[in-house]
Amino acid sequence: MKSELLFSGEPLALDVLIVGAGPAGLTAGMYLARYRRRVRIVHDGSSRALWVPRSRNVPGFPDGIFGSDLIARMSEHAVRYGGEIAEGRVVEIARRENDEGFRARLDSGATVDARGLILATGVDTNLAKLDGGDHRTAVRDGVLRYCPICDGYEHSRERIAVLGSDLHGAAEAMFLRQYSNDVTLIPKWQVALTDAQRAELEASKVDVLEGRVLRLDATGEAMLVTLEGETLPRRFDILYPAFGSAPRSELAAMLGRLTDPNGCLPFNAYSDGLFPGVYAAGDVVAGLDQISVAIGQGAMAATRLHNWLREQEGHVMADQK
Structure with a gap:
C-alpha cells in the first residue's frame, strides 16, 4: 500500500x-x-x-x-x-x-x-539559545553537543564547558571529567548547588564559574561564552547544555x-x-x-x-x- x-x-x-x-x-x-x-x-x-x-x-x-x-x-x-x-x-x-x-x-x-x-x-530536547552562529551548524561542527554518553569520547582532552545550574549540570560535568582534565560548569544565572555538591566538584577538579551568562556565540572551531562583568568571552572547544x-x-x-x-x-x-x-x-x-x-x-x-x-x-x- x-x-x-x-x-x-x-x-x-x-x-x-x-x-x-x-x-x-x-x-x-x-x-x-x-x-x-x-x-x-x-x-x-x-x-x-x-x-x-x-x-x-x-x-x-x-x-x-x-x-x-x-x-x-x-x-x-x-x-x-x-x-x-x-x-x-x-x-x-x-x-x-x-x-x-x-x-x-x-x-x-x-x-x-x-x-x-x-x-x-x-x-x-531543551535546546540552548545562541546569540551568534547557527544552532544546527554548531552541532554539525562539533562545538555544541547534547549527549556526553554518545560523543564524550570524541572530545577527550578538549576544553569542555557544561551549561547548567543544578545537580543535572553538575553530574554531567563530573561525567565528562573522565574524558578531559579541563571541564568547567557554567551557570545560566546562578549555581543552585549545596556546599557538599560544590565540594564533590572541587574534588573531581571541575571548575565552577560564577556569574550570569550574557552571550553564547558559536564559531566553526569553538564556543564563546560571555559572562557578566567580563570584557572578553571565554573560549571552549565544546559546550554541553544540560537542560x-x-x-x-x-x-x-x-x-x-x-x-x-x-x-x-x-x-x-x-x-x-x-x-x-x-x-x-x-x-x-x-x-x-x-x-x-x-x-x-x-x-x-x-x-x-x-x-x-x-x-x-x-x-x-x-x-x-
Missing part, C-alpha cells in the same frame, strides 16, 4: 499502528512486517536521531554514521518487508467502541484504526496512563506494555536514551505485541498463555 492511503478519509484496518519513526519505531515496524503483520508507522519528521551529526557508538559502525543516514537505512529496511511509513502528526488516540482496537486522529483530520499500538514518540528534555508522552496520557514525575513512561512499557495491546519504546520510556537501547526496546515491543495479537487470534499453544 502507498502511504497516501492514510489520508484517503477511509480508516484502514491495521494490525499495528506505530507512532514515531526513530530507531525504536522503525525497528518495531521492521520486526512486525517480518511477522507478516499489517503495520503502519506514522511520524511527524521530528525524530532527534535525524540531527545527530555522526554517532560512533552504534554497533557495527565504528567509523560513525550520520543520524539521517541511519534513519534512511532503517526506513528502507522496514519498507522492504512490507511496512508502511507515512508522515503526519497524531493528535489524538482513543479506544474504539467495545474496546475493538484503537483509533488515531491526525492533524489533517484523517483517522487510522489499528488493533494494537506502539508509542515511540521520543522526547523534545534536560521533555518526553512526548501526551498520547499515552490520553489512554489514561500515568507517567513518572519527569513525564517518562515506565521502563517496562516495552516488555510488559502500558495496557493490553499498547506498548512503548525508545526515549519516551524511562531509562538510557541511546540508539542501541531504542533498537532493542523496539524489537521487544514488536515481539510482545505480536504475541499478544496471536493470543487474541487463538494462535498460541494453550500452555504458553
